[in-house]
Amino acid sequence: DAMVIQNPRYQVTQFGKPVTLSCSQTLNHNVMYWYQQKSSQAPKLLFHYYDKDFNNEADTPDNFQSRRPNTSFCFLDIRSPGLGDAAMYLCATSIKRAGRQETQYFGPGTRLLVL
């Protein structure tokens, strides 16, 4: 089945220790998104890739970076995690093409805990 996969589902890291979250998709979608969602809050868009073009949200901290080495994979790098970065990180994909609905499909998320 075509899907969005995130690994790991749970990630524990130490304060200040770099961590990488991964996302892969078999949908062949050309857009990939990273969201941060804290408890009882709305998912907040961090950035997205449209093909190889990186689009950062204005209020995304510099501590958050992303890489998309190919169509299928996208990574979220947190350079120096703080306690406030503990959250669920959601990867989503969509296909941007004329006439398409462009629904975003989400992966299962990675829950990050910072000790």
Add this chain to the structure above:
Amino acid sequence: GQNIDQPTEMTATEGAIVQINCTYQTSGFNGLFWYQQHAGEAPTFLSYNVLDGLEEKGRFSSFLSRSKGYSYLLLKELQMKDSASYLCAVRSPYSGAGSYQLTFGKGTKLSVIP
């Protein structure tokens, strides 16, 4: 700016009908989505409206009025498994060279009781 309002919590009885409202004020509009999110899981797509009116999909229907900045999600024949958060999200054109962006509401936590 982007502002999306939904009730925080609702409770309804199994077998009943419930309506979850969403109002929005956004800079740019290109469609409204409803997602279901069970606790600790990712949002899953429920419905999409871009034109005014009602879209029906099984037990779920969604309505949009663009002039009023208003949408609702209607759930019929409620089941216990419908207990979840329901997120309203507005799509707007991206200001840069990227794709569209979704702005989510905080979600309405629905509890279905026997």
